Amino acid sequence: MGMTTPADWYPDPTQRFQMRYWNGTSWTEHVSTNSVAGVDHLPAAAQTQQDIEANKIRQQVADKAGIVGAAAGGGTLFTEAVLVVNQKAKIIEVTNQYTVFNSAGQQICTVNEVGQSTAKKVLRVLTNVDQFLTHKYEIRDNAGQLQMGLHRPAKFLKSSVIVSGADGQEIGTIVQENMIGKIHFGFLVGGQKIGAIRAENWRAWNFSIEDATGREVARVTKTWEGMVKAAFTTADNYVMQIHEQLPQPLLSLVVASALCIDTALKQDDR
Numbered sequence: 001m002g003m004t005t006p007a008d009w010y011p012d013p014t015q016r017f018q019m020r021y022w023n024g025t026s027w028t029e030h031v032s033t034n035s036v037a038g039v040d041h042l043p044a045a046a047q048t049q050q051d052i053e054a055n056k057i058r059q060q061v062a063d064k065a066g067i068v069g070a071a072a073g074g075g076t077l078f079t080e081a082v083l084v085v086n087q088k089a090k091i092i093e094v095t096n097q098y099t100v101f102n103s104a105g106q107q108i109c110t111v112n113e114v115g116q117s118t119a120k121k122v123l124r125v126l127t128n129v130d131q132f133l134t135h136k137y138e139i140r141d142n143a144g145q146l147q148m149g150l151h152r153p154a155k156f157l158k159s160s161v162i163v164s165g166a167d168g169q170e171i172g173t174i175v176q177e178n179m180i181g182k183i184h185f186g187f188l189v190g191g192q193k194i195g196a197i198r199a200e201n202w203r204a205w206n207f208s209i210e211d212a213t214g215r216e217v218a219r220v221t222k223t224w225e226g227m228v229k230a231a232f233t234t235a236d237n238y239v240m241q242i243h244e245q246l247p248q249p250l251l252s253l254v255v256a257s258a259l260c261i262d263t264a265l266k267q268d269d270r
Contacts, residue, residue, distance in 0.1 A: 054105025064223035065239035
């Protein structure tokens with residue numbers, strides 16, 4: 001949390017409770033779970049480490065994504081104008097994991113790959129066929145509540161990602177539309193295109209996200225962790241900035257696009 005973050009209840013950064021009170025300058029001992037208040041004294045060293053981690057996120061937003069003056073939103077996946085999606089770095093990637101933060105460095109939710117068999121994990125280690133396998137993800141908030149599901153069916157030529165809500169019902173599909181040149185995806189709901197993701201260069205590091213009229217409503221920027229880390233891990237980090245309040249189901253598909261770009265696109269390069 002930063003000095004400009006207003007005093008309020010936010011998701012507990014220690015994850016021991018649902019909410020913890022931030023007094024405008026530091027975390028306090030006041031906590032709450034399911035609206036039941038309590039007291040949990042936080043060691044000073046833990047506060048310092050959390051501030052260090054939060055500062056790294058703020059630098060990622062400002063220095064690497066070029067977003068200055070972004071204010072924290074409502075503390076949930078669908079109420080933040082800026083989402084920072086950081087993949088957990090692993091030397092051998094068997095299960096993809098991401099953590100999502102807001103611009104102030106608060107953890108908003110986690111993204112975890114689910115439903116993998118032992119045979120599939122072995123296949124991912126021994127071969128380079130990751131892009132042709134089925135991938136399923138669950139997005140859960142800090143209390144462990146399911147917020148969204150992503151399902152990328154086994155790919156042959158073009159990727160697609162089926163996006164479902166917390167109730168398991170399909171919201172829409174993110175579908176790859178081309179294979180040559182600057183890659184782009186369409187947002188489809190009931191067979192109707194309501195938006196698109198367009199890579200701004202052929203390597204597809206940065207993306208413009210549009211509504212049905214072709215107007216940019218959000219932007220995704222890849223933020224580098226440095227050549228040394230990139231050489232030894234497959235971690236990809238992205239920052240999404242949503243320019244305005246969006247209606248559903250467009251909002252869900254825009255948010256999902258930041259969470260699934262690595263799965264739908266970047267694995268094709270590995």
